[in-house]
Amino acid sequence: LALRAELRRRGAFEAAQQPRIDALLDLVALGTIADVGRLDDNNRRLVSLGLKRIRTGRMQPGISALFAAANRDPAKATSQDFGFALGPRINAAGRLAEMGLGIECLLTDDAARAQALARQLDAINRERRDMESGMREQAELMLEALMPKDEPPAALALFDPDFHEGVVGIVASRLKDRLHRPTFVFARGQDGLLKGSGRSIPGFHLRDALDLIGKRHPGLLVRFGGHAMAAGCTIAASSFDTFRDELQRVAEAGIEPALLARQLSTDGPLAPECFTAEAVAQMDAAVWGPGFDAPVFSEEVEVLGQRLVGERHLKLSLRVQGTVRDGIWFGRTEPLPDRAQLAYRVSLDEFQGRQRVQVVVEGMGD
Missing domain, CATH: 2.40.50.460 (OB fold (Dihydrolipoamide Acetyltransferase, E2P))
Structure with missing residues (x-):
C-alpha cells in the first residue's frame, strides 16, 4: 500500500488506473497468522478479508496447492489452517532443506509447479514431524533423569549430540508448553558450535536474560538475539554447563514464583x-x-x-x-x-x- 501510494504521488499512475493489490490478501492473511502477528483491529480485518477471498476460491496457486497437500478444504478455511497446516509446511523447508522452496511455492503463477512444490514441502514437513517427535521423546527422557522429583528448575537448557539444528525451536516450544518454564534446546552446528533456540513464558524476557548472561560471562555467547518470548544464541560446546547454570540463576532471580504456575483464562461454562x-x-x-x-x-x-x-x-x-x-x-x-x-x-x-x-x-x- 505504501509503495503504491508513493508511485501514485510520483505520477506513475492515477488513482483510477492504479494496480489492484487486494488479490494479495491471501498472502497477507497467511503471513500475519503464521508469523504470530498480533491481531489488533487492522490485522484482524486484513486476515478476515484474506480468508473471505480464499473461501470463495480466489487465492494464489501456491496457497491452493498447500491446502490440497494438507488435505484441508479452502472453502472452510480458518486462521488455524494458516498456523497449523500451511505455515509449518512452508517453514519445514527452511529448517531441513532449502528455504527457497516455500518462497517459490507462494510466488509462482504456474499451478502445476505450485502443486509439485507443495507436495515436496509436505514430504519435508513429514520428515520434520518425525524428527521433532524423536527429539522431543529424547528430551523428555533427559528431563526425567535431570529434574528433581518435586519441582523442575526455573529454566531449562538441553543438548544432545543427536539433536538436529533445524527443529530445536519447535522442541523448545513443546517442552516450554508442557512444563511452563523458559526452555533452550541446543544442537551442534556444522561449525562445531552449539546453536540454541529458546522459548519463554509471560513475565520473563528471554532476550534480556541472554544479554545479562553475556555481561556476566564475557565471551560465553558467540552471538545472540531475539525478543521477549523467543530468542536464540550460539555458544561453544564447552560452555554449555555454564550457560545452563547461569540461565537457571537468572530465571530464579527474575521470575516471580506465581508466574511458574500455568494459568489459563477461560470464559466459564459453555451454554x-x-x-x-x-x-x-x-x-x-x-x-x-x-x-x-x-x-x-x-x-x-x-x-x-x-x-x-x-x-x-x-x-x-x-x-x-x-x-x-x-x-x-x-x-x-x-x-x-x-x-x-x-x-x-x-x-x-x-x-x-x-x-x-x-x-x-x-x-x-x-
Whole structure:
C-alpha cells in the first residue's frame, strides 16, 4: 500500500488506473497468522478479508496447492489452517532443506509447479514431524533423569549430540508448553558450535536474560538475539554447563514464583444450546490469535471413560451438563479422576460424513 501510494504521488499512475493489490490478501492473511502477528483491529480485518477471498476460491496457486497437500478444504478455511497446516509446511523447508522452496511455492503463477512444490514441502514437513517427535521423546527422557522429583528448575537448557539444528525451536516450544518454564534446546552446528533456540513464558524476557548472561560471562555467547518470548544464541560446546547454570540463576532471580504456575483464562461454562455443529462452525470461522484469543470454556465434568489412543493422547467420555460428550486431551497420558474441573474448547469431529461436537481439553484445575 505504501509503495503504491508513493508511485501514485510520483505520477506513475492515477488513482483510477492504479494496480489492484487486494488479490494479495491471501498472502497477507497467511503471513500475519503464521508469523504470530498480533491481531489488533487492522490485522484482524486484513486476515478476515484474506480468508473471505480464499473461501470463495480466489487465492494464489501456491496457497491452493498447500491446502490440497494438507488435505484441508479452502472453502472452510480458518486462521488455524494458516498456523497449523500451511505455515509449518512452508517453514519445514527452511529448517531441513532449502528455504527457497516455500518462497517459490507462494510466488509462482504456474499451478502445476505450485502443486509439485507443495507436495515436496509436505514430504519435508513429514520428515520434520518425525524428527521433532524423536527429539522431543529424547528430551523428555533427559528431563526425567535431570529434574528433581518435586519441582523442575526455573529454566531449562538441553543438548544432545543427536539433536538436529533445524527443529530445536519447535522442541523448545513443546517442552516450554508442557512444563511452563523458559526452555533452550541446543544442537551442534556444522561449525562445531552449539546453536540454541529458546522459548519463554509471560513475565520473563528471554532476550534480556541472554544479554545479562553475556555481561556476566564475557565471551560465553558467540552471538545472540531475539525478543521477549523467543530468542536464540550460539555458544561453544564447552560452555554449555555454564550457560545452563547461569540461565537457571537468572530465571530464579527474575521470575516471580506465581508466574511458574500455568494459568489459563477461560470464559466459564459453555451454554448447552451452543453444543451444536452450527455454533462450533461459527466459532471456527472467526479469526483468532494473539490479542484476540479463541474461547476456552471451563466447568466440572464427570469422567465416564478414558483410554490412550496413538500412545500419546487421552480419549475421553465425559458427562457435561448432564449430556455425554466425546472428548480428547492431546499429549496427555496420565489418567483423570472421576470428576475434574476441565478447561476445554470445542471442535467438530467429522467421521463417515457425520459431524459431532467434540470436547478438546486444554487443562485441568487443582
